Amino acid sequence: MCGIVGLHLRDPDLEPRLGDMLTTMLGEMTDRGSDSAGVAVYGNTDWTPPGSATVTVLADGEDAQVLAARVSARLAAAVSGRELGATVLLSAEVDVDALATAVRTAAPEVVLVGLGTELAVLKGVGLPRELAAGFGLPGVSGWQGVGHTRMATESAVTPAGSHPFSVGPDQCIVHNGSFSNHASVRRAMARRDIHCDTLNDTEVAARFVAEQIALGAGIDEALEEMAGVLDGFYTLLVSTAEEFAVVRDPIACKPAVIAETEQYVAMASEYRAMAHLPGIAGAHLYEPEPGRVYHWHR
Amino acid sequence: MLRESATFPRTVIHEIQRAAATGIYDIRGWGAKRSLPHFDDLLFLGSSMSRYPLEGYRERCGTDVTLGTRYATKPLHLDIPVTIAGMSFGALSAQAKEALGRGASAARTSTTTGDGGMTAEERGQTSRLVYQYLPSRYGMNPVDLRKADAIEVVLGQGAKPGGGGMLLGQKISDRVARMRTLPTGIDQRSACRHPDWTGPDDLAIKILELREITGWEKPVYVKVGATRTYYDVKLAVKAGADVVVVDGMQGGTAATQDVFIEHVGIPTLAAIPQAVQALQEMDMHRKVQLIVSGGIRSGADVAKAMALGADAVAIGTAALIALGDNDPRYEAEYRALGSAAGFYDDFQDGRDPAGISTQDPELASRLDPEAAGRRLANYLHVLTMEAQTIARACGKAHLTHLEPDDLVALTLEAAAMARVPLAGTDWIPGHVGRGL
Amino acid sequence: MSPDQRVRPAHPHVIDVGETGLRETNRALQASDGTGRFLLTDPRGAHALAVGLASPDEVVIDGPTGYYTAGMNDGAHVTVNGNVGVGVAENMMSGTVRVNGSASQSAGATAHGGLLVISGDAGARCGISMKGVDIVVGGSIGHMSCFMGQAGRLVVLGDAGDALGDSLYEVHIYVRGRVASLGADCVEKDLRPEHHAELAELLDRAGVTDVTTDEFRRYGSARTLYTFDVDNAAAY
Numbered sequence: 008m009c010g011i012v013g014l015h016l017r018d019p020d021l022e023p024r025l026g027d028m029l030t031t032m033l034g035e036m037t038d039r040g041s042d043s044a045g046v047a048v049y050g051n052t053d054w055t056p057p058g059s060a061t062v063t064v065l066a067d068g069e070d071a072q073v074l075a076a077r078v079s080a081r082l083a084a085a086v087s088g089r090e091l092g093a094t095v096l097l098s099a100e101v102d103v104d105a106l107a108t109a110v111r112t113a114a115p116e117v118v119l120v121g122l123g124t125e126l127a128v129l130k131g132v133g134l135p136r137e138l139a140a141g142f143g144l145p146g147v148s149g150w151q152g153v154g155h156t157r158m159a160t161e162s163a164v165t166p167a168g169s170h171p172f173s174v175g176p177d178q179c180i181v182h183n184g185s186f187s188n189h190a191s192v193r194r195a196m197a198r199r200d201i202h203c204d205t206l207n208d209t210e211v212a213a214r215f216v217a218e219q220i221a222l223g224a225g226i227d228e229a230l231e232e233m234a235g236v237l238d239g240f241y242t243l244l245v246s247t248a249e250e251f252a253v254v255r256d257p258i259a260c261k262p263a264v265i266a267e268t269e270q271y272v273a274m275a276s277e278y279r280a281m282a283h284l285p286g287i288a289g290a291h292l293y294e295p296e297p298g299r300v301y302h303w304h305r
Numbered sequence: 306m307l308r309e310s311a312t313f314p315r316t317v318i319h320e321i322q323r324a325a326a327t328g329i330y331d332i333r334g335w336g337a338k339r340s341l342p343h344f345d346d347l348l349f350l351g352s353s354m355s356r357y358p359l360e361g362y363r364e365r366c367g368t369d370v371t372l373g374t375r376y377a378t379k380p381l382h383l384d385i386p387v388t389i390a391g392m393s394f395g396a397l398s399a400q401a402k403e404a405l406g407r408g409a410s411a412a413r414t415s416t417t418t419g420d421g422g423m424t425a426e427e428r429g430q431t432s433r434l435v436y437q438y439l440p441s442r443y444g445m446n447p448v449d450l451r452k453a454d455a456i457e458v459v460l461g462q463g464a465k466p467g468g469g470g471m472l473l474g475q476k477i478s479d480r481v482a483r484m485r486t487l488p489t490g491i492d493q494r495s496a497c498r499h500p501d502w503t504g505p506d507d508l509a510i511k512i513l514e515l516r517e518i519t520g521w522e523k524p525v526y527v528k529v530g531a532t533r534t535y536y537d538v539k540l541a542v543k544a545g546a547d548v549v550v551v552d553g554m555q556g557g558t559a560a561t562q563d564v565f566i567e568h569v570g571i572p573t574l575a576a577i578p579q580a581v582q583a584l585q586e587m588d589m590h591r592k593v594q595l596i597v598s599g600g601i602r603s604g605a606d607v608a609k610a611m612a613l614g615a616d617a618v619a620i621g622t623a624a625l626i627a628l629g630d631n632d633p634r635y636e637a638e639y640r641a642l643g644s645a646a647g648f649y650d651d652f653q654d655g656r657d658p659a660g661i662s663t664q665d666p667e668l669a670s671r672l673d674p675e676a677a678g679r680r681l682a683n684y685l686h687v688l689t690m691e692a693q694t695i696a697r698a699c700g701k702a703h704l705t706h707l708e709p710d711d712l713v714a715l716t717l718e719a720a721a722m723a724r725v726p727l728a729g730t731d732w733i734p735g736h737v738g739r740g741l
Numbered sequence: 742m743s744p745d746q747r748v749r750p751a752h753p754h755v756i757d758v759g760e761t762g763l764r765e766t767n768r769a770l771q772a773s774d775g776t777g778r779f780l781l782t783d784p785r786g787a788h789a790l791a792v793g794l795a796s797p798d799e800v801v802i803d804g805p806t807g808y809y810t811a812g813m814n815d816g817a818h819v820t821v822n823g824n825v826g827v828g829v830a831e832n833m834m835s836g837t838v839r840v841n842g843s844a845s846q847s848a849g850a851t852a853h854g855g856l857l858v859i860s861g862d863a864g865a866r867c868g869i870s871m872k873g874v875d876i877v878v879g880g881s882i883g884h885m886s887c888f889m890g891q892a893g894r895l896v897v898l899g900d901a902g903d904a905l906g907d908s909l910y911e912v913h914i915y916v917r918g919r920v921a922s923l924g925a926d927c928v929e930k931d932l933r934p935e936h937h938a939e940l941a942e943l944l945d946r947a948g949v950t951d952v953t954t955d956e957f958r959r960y961g962s963a964r965t966l967y968t969f970d971v972d973n974a975a976a977y
Contacts, residue, residue, distance in 0.1 A: 009506060035786070039506040042543075158506050158543055161536050185504065240503065259865055259884070260503035262827060262845065276506075278824055278845070279786020279807055292824060292843060294864040296902065297884055328971030442851035442870060445832055447793055447813040474968055486853070486872040486891045487910060491967040494908065496889060500869040501809070501828035501847035510788045510827075514809040517767050518793030 009170070009183045010036025010156040010276045011263070013244045015251035015303055018270035019150070021285070022050070026147035028284060032273075033144075033154040034136040035280040039183075040158035043169040044138045045130030047121065047179045049151035049248065054089070054096055054127035060103040062110050063121030063128040063173070064095050065166050071095045074114060081113035082106065092141040093131040093166040094120065103176050118167045118204050123177030125248050130169035150305070153246055155181040162206040172210045175217030177248035182209040183276055184241035184261045192237055212237055216245060227300045230254045234298065242295075244274055252302035259297035266290040272303050320563075331563040332471065334652025334662060336464050336555045336600070336622060341572040343555070343600055344609045346719030347712050348728060351698040359697035366693040367703035370617050372594045373455060373524020373547040376516070380547075381433055381455050381524055384413035385689045386617035386704055387607055389624050389681075390552070390598050391437045391457065391528075393419025395472055395481040396559030396652065397625075398669035399426050400677070401661040404628050406431030407674055408681025412689075417457060417619075420470040420495060422484045423449040430674070435526065438515065441470055441495040443485035447518060455548070456515055457526040458508070460537075461497075463556030463573070463599040465565040466530025470495030473560060475655040478664035505540035512545040526550050531576035531599065532569070538583035542593050550619065551580045553599025557622040559662060560653035573599035573610075575722035578709075581614030590614065591705075604691020611692070612707035613723060620688075627684035628677040629659045749778045749799060758802075759783035763790065773798045775816070788826065791819050797836065808845075811838045814855060827864075830857045833874055846883060849876045852893070858947045865902065868895045871912055877947035887912055888924065896943050898952060909962040915940050917957045928963045 012032035016022055029046060048054060055061040066074050075088030075097055086099045086106075095117075099106050107122050121128030129142045135156045139145065155170035162168050170181040186192075189208040192215060196202075201218055203210045212233060219229035226245060230252065242261040245252040253274050255263055266273045266281050268290045273281050281287055295301050309315065320331060352358040359366060373380035389409045394402045396419060403426040409416040415433035422444015428434055436453030438445065450456065461467060472481075472493040482489040502511045512525050527541040528550035541549045553573025558566065577597055584590040597610045598619035610618045631639075633646040638658035644651065652662035660672035696704050699711045713728040714720035720727045721734040758766050758781050767790070770779060775796030780803065784790055788807035791800050794817035802810070805823035815834040820841065827845045830838040833852035840848075843861030850866070852874030859876075865883035868876050873892040881899030888904070890912035900918035907924020913936070914927075923929070932940075937954045944952065965973055 038509060038788075158509075158540070160505070160540065161533065183504075183506070260498070260846075262507070264845070277786065277807060277826055278805055279826070282786050282805055293862070294845060294883065297865070328974060329969055442832060442872075445851065446834055446853065447795065447815050447832075450813070488967065491910075492969055494889075494966070496870065500850040500866065500888075501831050507808070507827070510808045514789040514792055514812050517763065517789045518813055520768070520771075521764070 009158055009181075010039030010280070011153075011181050011183050011242060011244050011274065012036060012155075012276070012280050013153040013181070013246065013251065013253075013274040014151065015246075015272040015305075016150050016270070017272070021270055022150055023148045025149040025152050026051075026144045029152040029154055030136070030139045030145045031283050032275060032280040033139055033156065035282075036154075036156040036276060037135050039276055040156035041134055042159045042164045043130065043132045043157045043166070044135035044155060045128065045157075045169040045171050045181075046139065046142065046144060046152060046154040047126055047128045047171045047173060047246065048144075048147060048149040049125045049177070049246070051127060051147045051149040054091075054147065055123070055125050056087075056098050059098040059100050060106040060122070060124055061096055061098040061127060062103075062106050062119060063126075064097065064110060064114070064117040064119050065093055065130075066095045066114070066117045069095075069114075069117070074117070078106075078109050078113045082109040091129050091143065092138060094129050096127055120167065121171075121173035121179075123173070123248065126173060126177045126179065128171055128173045128179065130171070131166050132164055132169070151246060151251060153179055153181050153244055160185055160208075162208070165205070168205045168207045170209055172207070172213035174210070174213045175220055178213070178217055178220065179246045180209060180213040180216060181244045182212060182241055183263075184239060184256065186212065186237050186239035186241065188238045208239075212241070212243065220247075226250050226252050226302055230300045242276070249305050250302050252300055253295050254300045255295050255297055257298040259295075263295050264292065265295060265301065266292050332473070332560050332653050333563055333566070333650045334557065334559050334561075335566075335650035336557040337567055339567055341555060342574050342716065342718040342722050343572065344574060344606045346574070346715045347609050347723060347725065348715060349608070349612075349695050349699055349711055350713060352700045356700045358700055359702065361694070361697060364697065365702060366697050367705075368689050368693060370594070370705070372526075372596070372617065375547045375593055376545070377455075377522060377524040377547050378520075379454075379522040379524075381415060381435075383415060383433065383617065385685060386611065386692075387412075387601070387685055387688050388414050388435075388596065388617055388619045389416035390556070390619040390621035391417035391419045391435070391459065392559065392621055392625075393421035393470075393472075394424045394427065395419070395421035395476060395485065395664070397661055398663055398672065399424055399480075400669050400672040400674045401625070401628060402427045403430050403674040404672060404677035404681060405624060406434070407678025408624070408627070408685065409433070411678065411682035412685035414685065415454065418453075421472075421481065422446075423452070424484075426674075428452055430678070437528075439470070439495070440497060440499045441485075442500070443495075450515075451519060453523060455524040455526060456519070457528050457550065458512065458515070458546075459528045461530035461552075462528070462558065463530045463552030463554050463570050464558035465561045466532045466570050467497060468561060468565050468569075469497035471560045471653070473653045473655070476653070476664045481664055505544045508544040524548055526596070528552060530554075530556070531571045531573065534571070534576045534579040535583045538580045538595075539587060542584070542587055542589050546593060548594045548596060549580065549584075550596040550598065551576050552619075553597070555600030556598055557625075572722065573597060574719060577610060577613040577615060578722070578724040584614075591616065604688045604693075605695060607688050607692040608695040608704065608707055609712065611704050612711050613709055616705065623684070624681055625661055627681045628661055629672060629680065630657070630661050632659055635659055747776050747797065749776055753778040753780040753799075753801065755780045755782060757783050758787055758790065759785050763787055766790065767792060770794055770798065770800060770817075784823070786826065791817070794819070794836070805842070814838060824861070829859075830855070830874070833857065843880065848878075849874050852876075856946055862899065868893070868912070871895065875943055875946070877943055877949065879949070881918065884921070885924070887914055890914070894939065894943055896940065896947070896957075898949065906960055906962070908966060911962060913939065914960040915943075915957040916960065917952065920958075920960070923960065926963050926966045927960055930959045930961045932957065932959045
């Protein structure tokens with residue numbers, strides 16, 4: 008039960024302002040959920056250095072440099088560590104799988120909350136505006152970003168339980184709503200050796216979609232497959248290194264508004280999150296239809 | 306010797322035969338009739354040596370409660386912690402609604418509208434009236450909203466959590482139809498979700514709107530049927546409720562599918578500790594008040610609910626009985642309807658001989674609102690005095706000073722659900738013992 | 742009394758919503774005696790703006806608003822120059838609400854009276870459980886619109902989404918464009934002379950001048966779900 012925001016930029020001139028726009032969008036959704044919040048930013052060269060893989064972890068207060076050194080020792084490659092709020096970004100010039108595996112083996116106690124070459128996932132407990140400031144979000148550039156404010160329903164209020172959920176390379180899901188059969192789907196996935204870190208229903212959806220994509224599905228197919236398996240109420244915003252997608256359940260009670268201009272595609276739970284965006288007055292504004300996958304390619 | 310099947314007793318056989326003959330599920334009133342772990346399975350630890358009791362008539366035991374202290378500028382002050390639950394005009398006759406108002410007002414407590422709007426009789430005879438805000442919004446209007454003393458946003462009720470209202474054609478009289486903007490005599494099917502919000506994030510905005518319309522004066526309650534009570538109470542608080550109402554599965558209804566009444570929800574006993582835990586974890590216990598309903602019958606039940614952490618209770622079925630429902634003097638008429646005094650639950654049919662769950666003018670006129678109201682007030686006083694009797698025995702100068710530690714359980718089920726120790730032990734099944 | 746018959750100040754009382762705050766803005770509007778003219782600026786998508794108005798004041802809101810704009814309106818004439826969020830004019834009793842823009846879902850939900858005009862599109866569940874309001878939408882409406890509609894009229898110049906008028910009671914629905922699908926118990930009905938007249942009057946009140954009533958089709962309740970019939974069990 009939450010607020011969702013997302014920005015998919017078409018105009019490179021806007022990229023330096025991505026973090027600033029996303030911060031305002033996120034702050035506007037505070038009333039929809041003030042337990043915790045999170046953002047994901049694609050293509051920030053500072054947070055996700057080009058030519059490197061980056062893994063985002065929740066390290067429970069462990070020093071970023073110490074953690075980087077531990078992973079570096081395992082990887083036999085240089086690893087940089089950067090602390091942003093409750094999260095730590097670890098980057099290395101290796102492939103994503105190698106870095107993720109090294110993190111998991113060198114530091115099994117940390118929770119891996121994002122991985123990819125372009126994606127940084129930041130999350131924490133507290134008010135969205137304060138978290139965004141703590142991450143330094145207002146100043147960052149990028150070409151795509153999503154954010155989420157959470158009013159926790161049935162799982163714990165922790166950084167790990169916050170959205171976005173990123174479980175496949177450069178993939179990200181944020182959700183507003185409540186799945187009604189996630190426990191069964193979670194157990195079925197566990198039998199396929201896919202395990203969740205949290206009891207959050209959205210993580211089940213994220214892992215289900217990641218599994219479909221790993222099996223070769225496109226984002227449309229993956230979401231359609233998910234719609235056939237996961238029951239309940241949802242507005243989902245799904246992003247990858249190539250795509251930005253929105254889907255609502257067939258009943259479509261949870262709010263969603265899409266704004267398209269030549270400069271960007273924006274999506275939010277409420278229009279007011281987008282009211283400050285440049286050129287919004289001339290945007291093509293609409294609410295996504297039930298059960299239909301909307302997606303945009305880079 | 307004839308042997309009845311435990312799996313297919315006569316009641317089950319009859320229901321299969323009825324379903325096969327009619328093609329529709331069984332609809333009835335009242336609440337769950339199955340046996341459930343309940344307040345009867347708890348006992349109080351009266352004082353003897355380690356604690357001192359209060360004298361019966363001389364030493365005061367307070368009973369008052371203030372509801373809506375979190376945000377409302379005009380909280381609701383009740384002399385007794387027993388309120389009347391929401392029951393609609395439509396489900397009940399105008400006379401019955403008036404009698405509830407009279408009885409509650411005499412006892413200086415509140416009564417509640419229902420799914421069908423506020424009647425002039427009810428408002429006129431009620432000093433403290435809670436206006437329900439339901440998915441159907443029948444009869445909802447800002448004039449009555451401002452007349453109300455509190456607003457109760459209803460998500461569900463214990464008899465049917467997740468279900469909508471139902472009123473069969475027999476009870477949609479001209480007046481009921483007019484109040485609900487429906488054609489006379491049709492079967493009314495109400496929605497189970499509110500038309501303009503779904504989920505706690507949107508409820509927060511709805512509560513903001515209701516407060517803005519009423520100038521932030523009135524307490525806003527949120528009522529839920531008991532199921533995932535721990536989460537629901539937390540979310541009601543996050544959404545901005547002043548008061549949370551938790552209705553256990555023994556709670557009554559005017560008309561619902563029997564399968565819903567008997568198979569959905571959790572017992573009141575199991576719901577209270579979940580609700581209290583949620584409030585305590587948010588540091589909101591006693592700041593957001595908790596009203597518990599569903600199967601309250603005696604002052605002992607009132608005291609037990611409050612000892613478990615409720616700030617007040619609500620009664621529905623018991624209030625109707627006090628008005629005159631299932632009165633033995635109508636035995637012959639109950640028999641003619643295929644029922645009997647003490648068994649009558651066909652509230653949906655509108656043929657109530659007692660004139661309560663009906664819109665038939667002749668039947669309704671049998672209920673004298675003044676006399677019925679007096680009976681209800683008498684009953685409310687008895688509930689209060691009984692609860693005080695127990696509280697004094699436990700050495701408490703106020704009902705709200707009762708605590709879980711004053712209780713023990715007779716059965717393992719009740720001990721586990723109520724989270725109090727099995728009598729004579731310090732064992733709370735499923736929980737770490739608190740020590741003697 | 743329509744707004745133009747009242748003596749109103751020549752210049753509106755301007756309230757900057759962002760600066761004044763929601764509570765003070767609504768308090769000022771609610772305190773007016775019915776002769777007021779207000780211009781609300783900088784609404785920033787605020788929720789519950791101009792709610793609970795009970796007098797025939799004129800209120801213009803310049804900019805987008807959030808949920809429940811003009812909720813429970815009872816007599817005021819509210820115009821929003823911008824998009825509105827969920828539940829605009831929900832439970833309206835009387836008066837008018839005009840949206841020069843698009844509306845989110847549940848526009849005019851459970852409204853008992855008055856006129857709601859939306860120049861753009863309305864989202865899902867437009868006119869859900871409406872109880873006597875008249876709604877005129879210049880654009881299209883989303884799915885499940887007029888669900889359990891009880892009374893009033895719904896006019897749509899564009900298209901209607903899936904399950905229009907599901908479990909309908911007595912609302913008259915007029916749609917000019919395509920209807921994706923009709924809900925349970927909703928059927929197309931003849932547009933008789935009295936309906937042309939009713940529709941023409943609604944279009945006139947809404948200020949729609951460039952269409953004729955021949956372009957519409959009428960939908961209403963088949964009334965087969967009014968009392969339970971075992972043969973209709975599949976519709977439940």
